[in-house]
Amino acid sequence: MKQLDGARVLLTGASGRIGTVAVPHLRKAGAHVTTLSIQENPDLEADRVLIGDTRSQEDVAAALEGADLVVHLAALAHRDIAPPYDVYSTNVVSTFNVLAQAGAAGISRAVVAGSINAYGLPMNRHEVVPAYFPLDTDIPVDIADWYSLSKHHGESTARMAWRQWGIDVVTLRFPHVHNEKALLAQSREHAGDPRAGLREAWSYLHTADAARAIELSLTANTTGAHAFFLAANRTNAPYRTEDLLDAFAPDTPRLRRFVEREVPVDLTPARELIGFEAHHEIPVTTLDLPAAFR
Ligand SMILES: NC(=O)c1ccc[n+]([C@@H]2O[C@H](COP(=O)([O-])OP(=O)(O)OC[C@H]3O[C@@H](n4cnc5c(N)ncnc54)[C@H](O)[C@@H]3O)[C@@H](O)[C@H]2O)c1
Incomplete structure (x- = not known):
């Protein structure tokens, strides 16, 4: 485990839900943080605040000046946030641009916001269920939307960047990440409609834990390009996991008991x-x- 003290970190997408928590977290851990955001955020406190577009070669080159490490969070973070072309192209071009330039500049390590959607099922328009539980990175992929595809391709880009330039990349497959209030609201929704959480395995992560995972990924000793799931240890549904799976995925193999x-x-x-x-x-x-769900 290395220290972050004094490291110069470029963080993209700093004005977003995870970025606004990750920036003060990394600064508290001793990093000097440069932020790259597409819009101004007067509340953002960083060592260097840049406004720019992660699709732009010039903006990313300027932001990378002097950086030791990179955290790439910028994305159009949902299928329905913009037209399909914009979501897909923004996400894949941004990840390529940031990792390719960071790799070519000799930066040793990057952390990328991936997504649980990389396996395609949570936003899938068909009545598909996971091939097995627990979800892992070997699970069969079934992608039917452009956001999930962009996150899937982001992981390939990370592998390419490592193979081409030797930059170590950790892609964090975040589940639903939010503050406690919003996570509790989702928990109440899943209490009334547990099936809705099945394809995300009722997983969630608090934004403070997402920020800590980013710090740990920056300081870990792993080499190569890795992508993996993260979540709180317990589900956001108030029911026992075995009961949920019996009710909503009775034919899906379980590789172990929960x-x-x-x-x-x-x-x-x-x-x-x-x-x-x-x-x-x-x-x-x-x-x-409740018996109504059994
Ligand atoms: N929050 C979640 O539940 C969740 C779950 C899985 C994955 N993720 C991923 O984590 C990352 C951060 O998510 P978030 O919840 O903070 O999202 P967010 O939408 O709150 O923040 C993303 C930020 O990226 C910025 N951005 C978009 N396009 C840009 C561009 N071209 N140039 C520069 N900045 C641009 C947006 O303005 C925004 O501030 C995203 O990559 C998202 O896909 C989030």
Whole structure:
């Protein structure tokens, strides 16, 4: 494990939900942070604040000046946030541009915001269910939307950048990331409609844990290009995981049994590669699954 103290970090997408928490977190850990955002945010406190577009070669080159490490979060972060062309092209061009320039400049390490959507099922318009539980990075992919495709291709870009320039890249496959209030609201939704959380395996992550995972990825000793899932250890649904799977995915193989509300996502790579364990769990009381769902 290396130290972040004094490291110069470029962070893109700094004005967003994760960036606004990650920037002060990294600064507190001793990093000098340059931010690259497409719009002004008067509340953003960084060592160097740049306004620019991650699709632009010039903007990214200027932002990378003097950087030791890169955190790339900028993206159009949902399928429906903009027309399909814009979502796909912004995300894949930005990831390519940032990693290719960082790699060519000799920067040793980058952390990229991937997504649970890289395996394609959460936003899939068809009635598909995961091939097995727990979700892991070997699970069969079925992509039917441009946002998921962009996140899937982002992982290939990371591998290419490592193979071409030797830049080590950690792609964090974030699940739904938010503050406690919003996560609790989603938990209440899943209490009333548990099926809605099935394809995300009822997983979530607090923004503070996302920021910590970014720090751990920057300081980990891993080399190469890795992508893996992250989540809180327990689900955001108030019901036992085995009961949920019995009710909503009875024919889907389980590679092991899940204890109480254990999240059915393989968190082993996150533990082994970056030493990550979520610290922030939302307060949810475990209930029996109502008979109406059985
Ligand atoms: N929050 C989640 O639940 C979640 C889950 C999975 C993955 N992710 C990924 O994590 C990253 C950060 O997510 P977030 O929730 O903070 O999203 P967000 O939408 O709040 O922030 C993304 C930021 O990127 C900026 N951006 C978009 N296009 C840009 C461009 N061309 N140039 C520069 N900046 C640009 C946006 O203005 C925004 O400030 C994204 O890559 C997203 O896909 C988020």
